[in-house]
Amino acid sequence: MTQDPTVLVVDDNRPLADGFAKILSEEYDVLTAYSAADARELFDTDLDVVLLDRRLPDGCGDDLLGEIRAEGLDCRVAVISASSPSPDLDCDAYLTKPVGDAERLYETVTELVDGRETSR
Numbered sequence: 001m002t003q004d005p006t007v008l009v010v011d012d013n014r015p016l017a018d019g020f021a022k023i024l025s026e027e028y029d030v031l032t033a034y035s036a037a038d039a040r041e042l043f044d045t046d047l048d049v050v051l052l053d054r055r056l057p058d059g060c061g062d063d064l065l066g067e068i069r070a071e072g073l074d075c076r077v078a079v080i081s082a083s084s085p086s087p088d089l090d091c092d093a094y095l096t097k098p099v100g101d102a103e104r105l106y107e108t109v110t111e112l113v114d115g116r117e118t119s120r
Contacts, residue, residue: 004029005048005113010039010064011080012057016097020051023102024109036064043068047075049112051105052091054081065091076112 006029011017014034021030028048033039036059039052050068054061065077069090078093079085085094092112099105 006031006046007049007051007109008033008039008042008045008047008075009051010034010036010056010061011051011053012055013053020105023105027106028109028113035059036061039064040067043071043073047073049109050075050077051109052077052079054079054083062086062089065089076115078108078112 004027007024008031009017009020009024010033011020012034017032017034021032024030031042031045033042036056052061052064056064061079061081065079068075068077076092078095079089079091080095080097080099082097084096093108095105095108
């Protein structure tokens with residue numbers, strides 16, 4: 001029996017984060033963090049994809065992304081933010097809030113799990 005891929009949703013907007021988790025939970029094991037501190041505690045988990053908000057109450061999502069890369073975590077990262085992407089942002093996908101529909105979110109995660117590049 002193979003384990004479902006694990007997705008970490010990091011967003012301080014609890015209804016939004018929980019909504020993302022609900023959308024993805026049929027296909028993936030989903031963990032949810034509502035702060036940078038909560039996310040850091042889950043970094044040692046076997047993560048396949050991280051959905052990362054850029055603005056968190058206790059830190060910057062860009063800094064968390066840098067930590068993920070510096071620690072060499074073997075996961076893909078999709079940044080989800082209302083702000084425009086920075087050209088130097090080292091993420092695998094970028095979704096602008098509002099994401100739109102569940103299908104777009106699901107397709108992005110599926111592409112990241114499968115190792116395909118997504119459009120930014």
